[in-house]
Amino acid sequence: MTAGKTRARRGGRRTGSDGGGNRAKASERRATRVRVSRKLKRIQSDDRNDLKPLHLDNIDMGLSHNDVAAQIRVWQFGSGTATPGPGKPESLSLYSFLILWSAVTEDGSPAPIRDVAHAMRYRLTQESAEKLGITDDVYLLTDGRTFWDVKNTDEEETVTFEVSPDALYGRAHSAYTRLMKLVEPYPRVATQHARAIMDVEADVEALESSGFADNMRARMLWLMNAIVHGSLFRFNRAQRRVLLRHWRGSVAIDGTNVPAYAAKFTGGVRKEFRGIRSRKRHHAEAMAGWYVRTGDHGGLTDDGTAPVSDAALKKALWAYEATIAVTVDDANADDAQRVPCLVFGISFDAPAFRIGENSLTALEALAKVASNHDISPGSVVADRAIMPNAKPEKFKEPARKMGFKSCHDYTVNQLGKMAGPIGTIMVEGRLRCPGMPEAQIDATKNFRARQEADAEEPIPEEQSDDAESAEPDGTYRQQLDRRAMFNIKTDGPANRDGEIRISCPATDPHGNVRCPLRELVVSKIENRAQKAKFEAIMNDGRTRVDVENPPDEAVAGEICLAHQASHKVKLDEVTGKYHQDYEYKSPEWQRMYGKREHVETFNKDVKEDGLDDTKRRRGRGMAKQAIATALFFALTNVKRIRAYLNVHRIEHGPIPTDPGPTPLKRRYSDTTTSDEDLAPPNQVAA
Incomplete structure (x- = not known):
C-alpha cells in the first residue's frame, strides 16, 4: 500500500486528478439525500392494538387520588386552575403526557417519547384523544379528511398527515422536557457527553448551596410516590378492602440498584480526583454512583467503617439506588392471612447517599396509604445499613414517633x-x-x-x-x-x-x-x-x-x-x-426479619418487568431516571394486584362493586380541586 493511500484512510489529504471531483459529488449526494431519523421509524401505522379507554381512565383515576394534574399546574403556572399566559398553547399537556407515558410503559414499549408520539396518533380512540386534550391537527390529513375517517381501514397505512412525524415527535419531546424541568434537582448536570469533574462539581455545589436541588428533589419524590400510589387507587374501594384486609401496617425497607445507561466498568470519579478541580472526565450521568451489592451499597461495610472486598467492588455498577417500602405480613401471620407485597413508598438517590432520609421518605409515603385505609403502623424491618447504622434522628426516631416498631440485625x-x-x-x-x-x-x-x-x-x-x-x-x-x-x-x-x-x-x-x-x-x-x-x-x-x-x-x-x-x-x-422491639434471634424475630426476602422478590419482578433494561431509560438526568423508575414499580404493583384479585375471585367469587364516589366526566387535564387545597406556588407539596 502506498504512503498516499495510507494517509487517505487515516483522514489525511489525498492528491489526484479526480480527487476534487469525487469529493464534490459526494458532498452533493449527502446534501440531497433524505435521511429518516431512527426515532421516527415507528411513528407510523403498525399492528399494535389501541390503548384501551378503560386503561387510560384507570391511570387517570389513580393519579387523581393525589391531584397530580392540579399539582403539575401549580408548578407550571402558580395555580391549579390557572390557564397558560399569552403565547402558543400547549399541544400536549404535561398530565396527558404522563398518562400516555404510564400506558406505554405498562404496554412494554421500549422508547417513551417515540412511543407516546406513536400512541397519540395511532393508538387512541377519538374519545380518549378528546379527554387527553390532543389538538385536532394531529389527526388532520392532507386531503381534508381526518384520521378518524380512515382508522381501521386499508387506507390507514397510506394516508399523509398535515402534522409530520417529526413535528409530532417534537410535541411529545417538548412535553417530556417541560415535565422533567419541573422536577429535575440537577438541571444541566447530566449531559449527553462527559464533562470535566471540576465543571460538574461546580454546578452541583451551586444548585445545592442555593437550596434549589433540595426543593426540586422534594417535588420529584412527591411525583414518584403519587405514581406509585396511583397503582393502588386505580382499583375501587371494594377491591382495595380485599387487597389490604390482612395487612397490619408492617413494612420491609431496602434499596435496589437502577443501572444507568452506561457500559460496564465506566463512570465514577476516583477519590484522588474529587474536590481538586480536576479536568479529568466525569461520567455523563453524573449524579449516579457506584452500586456495590454488599455493605451499605456504596463501597463500605454496613456500619460504614471499612471498605468491602475487592471482589465485591469488581461487580459494582454505575447506577442510582431506589429505596422502597414494601408491605409485608406480621411475624405471627398464618397462611390464610398473607398480604400481597406491594411498594407504597419510594425514594431515589445515588447509592449509599442519605440512607436514613431516603428510608424515611419511603416509610412516610407508605404510612400515608396505611392511614388512608385506617391501618395502624406495624413493624419495620430493614438491613443493617438502615437500622441501626443510619443516624437515629434520620430514621429510627421518626419511625418510632410514627408508631412503628423495629426489627433488625447487628454487625x-x-x-x-x-x-x-x-x-x-x-x-x-x-x-x-x-x-x-x-x-x-x-x-x-x-x-x-x-x-x-x-x-x-x-x-x-x-x-x-x-x-x-x-x-x-x-x-x-x-x-x-x-x-x-x-x-x-x-x-x-x-x-x-x-x-x-x-x-x-x-x-x-x-x-x-x-x-x-x-x-x-x-x-x-x-x-x-x-x-x-x-x-x-x-x-x-x-x-x-x-x-x-x-x-x-x-x-x-x-x-x-x-x-x-x-x-x-x-x-x-x-x-x-x-x-429493638423483638427479642434478638428469638423465633418471632426470625419470622419478622425473614420478611426482608419479600423485598428481594419484588426487586426481581420489577427488573424482569423492564427496570433492568437501561435502553428503556436512556434519558439523562436524575428526574428522568426517577420518574421512569416509579412507572416500572407501579407496573409491577398493578400486575401483583391483578393476580391477587384473580386468585380471590377463583377462591371466593366475584368482589362486590363499590367504586366510591362517581367521578365527573372531564378531560384528563382538567381539575376540580380549588386553589386553597394546594401548596403555594413557591412551596413544594410533600
Missing part, C-alpha cells in the same frame, strides 16, 4: 454489652440485668465464631446477612433462653418519644431472677408496706435464676438500689439507636 462490633439507663445494660437491643453472666452476654459472638470455624471457606460478603440471620444451633438457643431470664421487665414497648417504664426482674411479679444485692437493698427499706410487698414477690415460689455476680453496691445503679418498684426512663442516643 459484629455492635454485639455484646452496652451501658443502659440507671445501671442497666443493653445486650443486642434489649435492656438486661447488670448481673447477667458473660456466657449469655457473648452468646451471639460465640455463635458467629463457631459459624466461621465450621465453614470450609469464609462466608462471602453477599451471603453474610443470610448467615447471620440463620436459625440458631442448639447451644446458642440454650444461651438465648437463659439470657431472656435476665431481661429488665417493662410494661410494654417504648412509646413514640422513646420512653419506657422498667423494673428490676428480682422484685417484679413477672421477673425470673433472684439477686442477693436486691435482697440486701429490700432489707434496708424502712417503709414496712413497701418492704413486705417486695419480700412477697421475692418469695412467691416462682422458679428464678440466681444472679451469681451482681454489681458491687458501691457502683450499682438506681435499678438495683432504688426502693421504688418501677422507673420511667428514656432511651438515649446509644440505647435508642440499638434498641
